[in-house]
Amino acid sequence: MNYSKKIVALYSVIALIVSSCNDTKKEGADDTKKETKQLVAKVIETPKRPNILLVLCDDLGYADVGFNGSKDIKTPALDALALTGTKLTSAYVPHPFCGPSRAGIMTGRYAHTIGAQFNLPPNSETISKGIDVGETFMSKVLQESGYSTGLVGKWHLGAVDKYHPNNRGFDDFYGFLGGGHNYHPADYKAKYAVAKAKGTKVIWDYLSPLEHNGKEVVDDNEYLTDVLSNQGVRFIQEYSKKDAPFFLFMSYNAPHTPLEAKKEDLEMFSNIEDKNRRTYAAMVHAVDRGVGKMVEALKTTGEYENTLIIFFSDNGGKLSKGANNFPLKEGKGSVYEGGFRIPMFFHWPGKVASGMIYNYPVSALDLYPTLTALANANSKIPADKVLTGKNIWDGFLMNKEVKQGDYIFTMRHRTGFSDVGVRSGKWKAVKANDQKWELFNIEEDIEESNDISANHPKILKKLILEAEAWSKTHIQPKWWHNKKTGEEWTKDKMPHFEKTFSID
Known part of the structure; x- marks a missing residue:
C-alpha cells in the first residue's frame, strides 16, 4: 500500500472541506474545522505498518554471498541491501535441516516441541502429515491483522488440504508443496509426463507441477528460480495497489539440490573449476538477480521506503554440493556452527541503520514475535x-x-543417538557424532577448533543441564523421514536422552 499517496489525497480532501467552510460561513462550520484538525492529527500520529519481504534461501552457505566474504559468487543486489542495512553475524536457525527449521520459523517454536523434528518425507501427501493446525503460523496472525499475505516457492510443512498454505494464513500461494523441486521445466515436465503415462501412483514431488492457489500452473516455462522471482514481482505489483500492507515470504528452493543452473549463468562462473x-x-x-527485480518493483510501486527486507538461509550450506561455510565448522545437518549459523541482514530505509553490523546472537525464532509486534498484530496471537x-x-x-542469558539450542537425531548444540553468550557446548561433550568460546574461536571443556567444567555442566531441561519440552515425532x-x-531405541546428557 502506498501510504504517502493516500495521505496526500486525504490532505487534499481536508483542504477542500476547510476551504468550503471558510467560504460559506454556514452554521456548524467551526465544528467541521475542529473535526478536520483532529483527523489531520490522527493521520500524522498513526504509524505506518511496514510491508515485510522475508527472503529465505535453501542450503545457502555462510560465506556464499558477497556481504559475508564470498570472492567467487557475485551477489550485487544482496550486497547493496546488506551494505545499506544491518548485517547480523551471529544469526541462527532452530535446526540444521530444512523442514524443521521452516517449521520453527512459521510457528515461533522449536520443531522438537511440536513433533516436527524430521523432514517430511518425499511425497508427504501420501502420509497426510503436517504441522498441527492448532499451531497458529506467523502468516495467519499477519493475515488476521489486515495484511495481504503471499508465499512464493517452497512449502515443506504439509501437502494435504488442511496443511495447505492457503489454509495457513497465505492469501496467495505460488510454488510447490514438497521439500524440493527440479529447476528446468522442459526436463521435469517431460519426466512427470512419462511417469503419469506409465500409471505411476506416487510420482516424485520434485517433478510435480507448480501450483497457484491450488490450481496447476501450465505456463512455467522458465528456469524455476526466475519463475519464482517473477511471481514475487507480480505479488508486489498486484498487492501494492491494495489498501493494506503486505507480507511476502519468498521461499526460494535454490541453491538446494539438484544442482541445476542456466547456461548463461554457468558461463559467468567459468573460472570456477569445481563443477559443483x-x-x-x-x-x-540467480537468486540475487531475482532479489534485484523485487527491489526494483518495490521502488517503482513506491513501496521501497516502507518495506522491511530480511534475508537469510534455512540452514547451513551442504559442503559436498558446492557450499562454503567458512570460517564455520562443518555444514548442513551439523550442530557445529556450519550447520545452523546463517547469513542474515535486515534492510529498511530510515528505520534500520545503514552499514551497521550486529554481532550479538539472535535466532530465527525471534522473527515471529518481532514481526508481529512491528505489524501491530499481537492482539491476533492466540492467548495460549x-x-x-x-x-x-x-x-x-x-x-x-x-538475548543476554538466553540459550540457543539445536538438536539432530541420528541413528541411535542425538547431536546437540547449545549457545549462551560467548559459550557454546557441542555433543556430536556420539562423542564426548565439547566447550568453545565462540567469540574467540568461531572455527570451534579449541575444546576448552577441561578448563571450564562448571560452564559446560550448566550448558548441558539447560539443554537437558529443554529436551524435556520435546514430544514424540509425528513422522520420520524414513522407515x-x-x-x-x-x-524405544530412541531418544534415550539420559545417555545424551551424561557428562561422563
Whole structure:
C-alpha cells in the first residue's frame, strides 16, 4: 500500500472541506474545522505498518554471498541491501535441516516441541502429515491483522488440504508443496509426463507441477528460480495497489539440490573449476538477480521506503554440493556452527541503520514475535500460543544485546543417538557424532577448533543441564523421514536422552 499517496489525497480532501467552510460561513462550520484538525492529527500520529519481504534461501552457505566474504559468487543486489542495512553475524536457525527449521520459523517454536523434528518425507501427501493446525503460523496472525499475505516457492510443512498454505494464513500461494523441486521445466515436465503415462501412483514431488492457489500452473516455462522471482514481482505489483500492507515470504528452493543452473549463468562462473561449486554459484546468482527485480518493483510501486527486507538461509550450506561455510565448522545437518549459523541482514530505509553490523546472537525464532509486534498484530496471537523467541527490535536498533542469558539450542537425531548444540553468550557446548561433550568460546574461536571443556567444567555442566531441561519440552515425532528411523523410535531405541546428557 502506498501510504504517502493516500495521505496526500486525504490532505487534499481536508483542504477542500476547510476551504468550503471558510467560504460559506454556514452554521456548524467551526465544528467541521475542529473535526478536520483532529483527523489531520490522527493521520500524522498513526504509524505506518511496514510491508515485510522475508527472503529465505535453501542450503545457502555462510560465506556464499558477497556481504559475508564470498570472492567467487557475485551477489550485487544482496550486497547493496546488506551494505545499506544491518548485517547480523551471529544469526541462527532452530535446526540444521530444512523442514524443521521452516517449521520453527512459521510457528515461533522449536520443531522438537511440536513433533516436527524430521523432514517430511518425499511425497508427504501420501502420509497426510503436517504441522498441527492448532499451531497458529506467523502468516495467519499477519493475515488476521489486515495484511495481504503471499508465499512464493517452497512449502515443506504439509501437502494435504488442511496443511495447505492457503489454509495457513497465505492469501496467495505460488510454488510447490514438497521439500524440493527440479529447476528446468522442459526436463521435469517431460519426466512427470512419462511417469503419469506409465500409471505411476506416487510420482516424485520434485517433478510435480507448480501450483497457484491450488490450481496447476501450465505456463512455467522458465528456469524455476526466475519463475519464482517473477511471481514475487507480480505479488508486489498486484498487492501494492491494495489498501493494506503486505507480507511476502519468498521461499526460494535454490541453491538446494539438484544442482541445476542456466547456461548463461554457468558461463559467468567459468573460472570456477569445481563443477559443483560452479553450478552452485550460478544458482545463488540467480537468486540475487531475482532479489534485484523485487527491489526494483518495490521502488517503482513506491513501496521501497516502507518495506522491511530480511534475508537469510534455512540452514547451513551442504559442503559436498558446492557450499562454503567458512570460517564455520562443518555444514548442513551439523550442530557445529556450519550447520545452523546463517547469513542474515535486515534492510529498511530510515528505520534500520545503514552499514551497521550486529554481532550479538539472535535466532530465527525471534522473527515471529518481532514481526508481529512491528505489524501491530499481537492482539491476533492466540492467548495460549507458545512463542520461544523474543521481540528483538528495540535492542537491535540500538545495537545492544537482547538475548543476554538466553540459550540457543539445536538438536539432530541420528541413528541411535542425538547431536546437540547449545549457545549462551560467548559459550557454546557441542555433543556430536556420539562423542564426548565439547566447550568453545565462540567469540574467540568461531572455527570451534579449541575444546576448552577441561578448563571450564562448571560452564559446560550448566550448558548441558539447560539443554537437558529443554529436551524435556520435546514430544514424540509425528513422522520420520524414513522407515528405519521410525522403527528406532517406535521400538524405544530412541531418544534415550539420559545417555545424551551424561557428562561422563
